[in-house]
Amino acid sequence: CAEEFGRGMPDRTMIAVTSRPDFRLPDFQTASSLEDALAQAQASPMPGPIWICGGTQLYQDTLPLTERLYISHIQADFEGDTFYPTGWEKDFPKELSRRTVIDNDITYDIVVHARA
Numbered sequence: 001c002a003e004e005f006g007r008g009m010p011d012r013t014m015i016a017v018t019s020r021p022d023f024r025l026p027d028f029q030t031a032s033s034l035e036d037a038l039a040q041a042q043a044s045p046m047p048g049p050i051w052i053c054g055g056t057q058l059y060q061d062t063l064p065l066t067e068r069l070y071i072s073h074i075q076a077d078f079e080g081d082t083f084y085p086t087g088w089e090k091d092f093p094k095e096l097s098r099r100t101v102i103d104n105d106i107t108y109d110i111v112v113h114a115r116a
Contacts, residue, residue, distance in 0.1 A: 012051070013044040017058055034061050060085045068096070069113040076106055091115060 015029045015037045023030055031037035041050045051070075052062045063085060069092050071084070092113035099110045 074108040
């Protein structure tokens with residue numbers, strides 16, 4: 001999903017996990033594995049949470065490490081090839097906040113979920 005961002009955000013460390021050695025985006029660091037990305041994030045001078053944005057396997061691998069989920073529930077149907085692992089709801093039953101957004105005639109809820 002780093003390509004959707006297009007460039008990093010100035011107030012946080014952005015690390016793209018990729019198998020492509022030539023992958024580059026402005027203001028992004030790259031890592032070839034989750035372990036490498038976590039090491040880079042922990043060494044970063046930027047404090048704060050680590051945000052995971054990636055493919056299905058990356059989501060699956062990081063779910064046990066996750067304390068909160070920031071999920072966009074889109075109220076429309078789209079074709080896609082990347083999905084969040086099923087069953088996460090049982091591990092994150094608390095809803096901490098919900099905000100509804102309308103952007104370009106698409107409505108979605110940004111919901112923060114937490115572990116029990």
